[in-house]
Amino acid sequence: MRRPKMRRHGWGTVGLAGALLTAGCAHTGSARSETTGVAGPLTVLAAASLTESFGTLGREFEAAHPGVRVTLSFGASTTLAAQITQGAPADVFAPAAPEPMETVRKAGEIAGDTRTFARNVLAIAVPPGNPGHVTGVADLARPGLRLALCAPQVPCGAAADTVLRAAGVAAHPVTLAKDVKLVLSLVKLGEVDAGLVYRTDVRSAAGTVVGVDIPDATVAVNDYPIGVVSHAPNPVAARAFVDLVLSRTGRTVLRDAGFILP
Amino acid sequence: MTRVGSDPGHRTATPAALWLPASVGVAFLVLPLAALLARAPWRTLPAHLAGPVVRTALRLSLVSATAATAVSLLLGVPLAWVLARSSFRGKRLLRALVTVPLVLPPVVGGVALLLAFGRRGVIGRLLDSWFGVSLPFSTAAVVLAEAFVAMPFLVIAVEGALHGVDRRYEEAAVVLGASRWEVFRRVTLPLMAPGVAAGAMLCWARALGEFGATITFAGSYPGRTETVPIAAYLALESDVDGAVALSLVLLAVSVLVLVGLRGRWVSGAIG
Numbered sequence: 001m002r003r004p005k006m007r008r009h010g011w012g013t014v015g016l017a018g019a020l021l022t023a024g025c026a027h028t029g030s031a032r033s034e035t036t037g038v039a040g041p042l043t044v045l046a047a048a049s050l051t052e053s054f055g056t057l058g059r060e061f062e063a064a065h066p067g068v069r070v071t072l073s074f075g076a077s078t079t080l081a082a083q084i085t086q087g088a089p090a091d092v093f094a095p096a097a098p099e100p101m102e103t104v105r106k107a108g109e110i111a112g113d114t115r116t117f118a119r120n121v122l123a124i125a126v127p128p129g130n131p132g133h134v135t136g137v138a139d140l141a142r143p144g145l146r147l148a149l150c151a152p153q154v155p156c157g158a159a160a161d162t163v164l165r166a167a168g169v170a171a172h173p174v175t176l177a178k179d180v181k182l183v184l185s186l187v188k189l190g191e192v193d194a195g196l197v198y199r200t201d202v203r204s205a206a207g208t209v210v211g212v213d214i215p216d217a218t219v220a221v222n223d224y225p226i227g228v229v230s231h232a233p234n235p236v237a238a239r240a241f242v243d244l245v246l247s248r249t250g251r252t253v254l255r256d257a258g259f260i261l262p
Numbered sequence: 263m264t265r266v267g268s269d270p271g272h273r274t275a276t277p278a279a280l281w282l283p284a285s286v287g288v289a290f291l292v293l294p295l296a297a298l299l300a301r302a303p304w305r306t307l308p309a310h311l312a313g314p315v316v317r318t319a320l321r322l323s324l325v326s327a328t329a330a331t332a333v334s335l336l337l338g339v340p341l342a343w344v345l346a347r348s349s350f351r352g353k354r355l356l357r358a359l360v361t362v363p364l365v366l367p368p369v370v371g372g373v374a375l376l377l378a379f380g381r382r383g384v385i386g387r388l389l390d391s392w393f394g395v396s397l398p399f400s401t402a403a404v405v406l407a408e409a410f411v412a413m414p415f416l417v418i419a420v421e422g423a424l425h426g427v428d429r430r431y432e433e434a435a436v437v438l439g440a441s442r443w444e445v446f447r448r449v450t451l452p453l454m455a456p457g458v459a460a461g462a463m464l465c466w467a468r469a470l471g472e473f474g475a476t477i478t479f480a481g482s483y484p485g486r487t488e489t490v491p492i493a494a495y496l497a498l499e500s501d502v503d504g505a506v507a508l509s510l511v512l513l514a515v516s517v518l519v520l521v522g523l524r525g526r527w528v529s530g531a532i533g
Contacts, residue, residue, distance in 0.1 A: 076499075078499045078500070079499060081499075082498065082499045146381075146396070146399070148481075151482070151496065153496070153499055153500050173483065174398075174399035174481065174483065175399045175480075175481030175482060175483050175487065176481070176482055176483055176484075177481070177482070178477075178482070178496075186481075189376070189380060189382060190380075190381060190382040191376065191380050191381050191382070191398050191399075192399075
């Protein structure tokens with residue numbers, strides 16, 4: 001399975017591709033203007049659901065700041081929060097809900113303010129062909145249907161709980177996954193008939209899973225906050241990365257990934 | 263299995279240069295466990311251990327590790343006998359294949375099990391269409407994952423025990439007219455029983471501590487697939503004291519197994 005911590009080192013190898021990609025974009029973010037003083041390694045701990053969009057933004061950031069090497073670590077927001085409070089080196093923290101950010105802030109590990117930069121809602125992901133014939137949330141309670149949910153400790157699990165309760169559905173999941181990308185993988189593998197994931201995950205896995213929209217998904221809207229870690233080894237680059245996420249470039253990437261913008 | 267030299271007559275003086283790294287080595291191995299004991303919430307420990315999470319996980323762990331050991335005994339003892347006593351081409355390759363799970367990262371084992379026995383897996387597909395049986399995310403999957411990782415320990419231990427059995431007893435039984443099966447059941451099996459017991463104990467301990475293959479193949483759901491190691495891992499985020507309490511349970515079991523092995527099997531097998 002996916003470890004809760006998926007590190008991606010050495011963006012330098014794809015630097016050229018990143019530069020080419022960026023050259024094609026209308027790059028009006030603040031990142032370009034702050035090339036001076038932004039250098040060194042930058043570690044971003046982000047919710048698993050940000051894997052694709054922050055991957056893109058990490059490449060953008062490295063292209064805009066040639067002296068920076070971005071390390072992205074994706075995982076369950078609560079896992080990442082625990083890592084930061086236990087002293088893991090991190091510059092930027094972007095969980096999938098305010099609670100993990102609150103945990104880190106209460107531990108005195110967040111410098112300055114945090115900003116909500118994206119919102120996300122849940123959707124049902126089913127394998128191609130929809131073997132469980134899932135057409136809505138009500139189907140998730142059907143006996144014999146193999147359903148995967150996120151563990152209740154992580155934001156996507158809490159959101160799933162809210163959505164199911166609002167719909168009055170008593171679901172019996174076969175497994176409670178550590179993070180949302182694991183739920184998605186189980187759907188991709190066809191090991192479960194359905195999984196509750198974020199709408200952005202369905203979009204990122206287009207072609208390998210099929211999404212079933214939840215009309216009442218907005219009963220659980222997850223706010224994604226972002227902040228600079230107070231013991232950040234590279235606070236200058238950290239602030240520049242946060243600026244990029246909040247910039248027009250960042251908003252475009254996030255909107256394309258399926259996030260709702262605040 | 264480690265066999266500690268029990269001959270005190272051959273004691274040589276330890277070179278002074280070895281003492282320092284040796285002491286650092288001891289500290290490195292012991293200090294983390296000491297930290298676990300120091301950090302343990304002793305006052306609230308009974309409440310933690312009596313809590314539903316620990317009780318459910320502990321019951322599941324005990325049942326699944328015991329079942330995995332039973333599976334390993336059923337398949338592993340004959341396998342060890344074949345490895346120790348039969349001669350055929352490719353035996354060394356077979357032994358290497360059988361012991362791969364010893365060195366394989368358990369997560370890889372879990373992925374492999376999922377691709378083999380998953381609903382769309384090579385074998386799992388047939389199980390699903392013929393019998394409607396789907397293994398992943400069930401307690402049976404926990405048993406399978408644990409047996410996959412732990413059975414080689416038993417096979418190695420039993421094979422070693424078989425090599426130690428004096429074959430003259432078996433030959434004598436044959437001369438006296440015993441059939442091959444009778445020799446195995448009435449002579450070989452009793453002679454290798456201590457080795458089988460030690461192997462079963464190691465296998466059980468390994469199965470009890472299994473994490474990677476289990477969470478990958480069987481997932482995690484309280485009461486069904488959430489074993490003690492998985493519960494400890496999950497608890498670390500939300501309830502550190504709970505994670506420490508669960509870790510203490512596993513540490514205690516490990517110590518008990520070691521005591522059991524040393525006191526009854528290892529020294530006995532040597533003596």
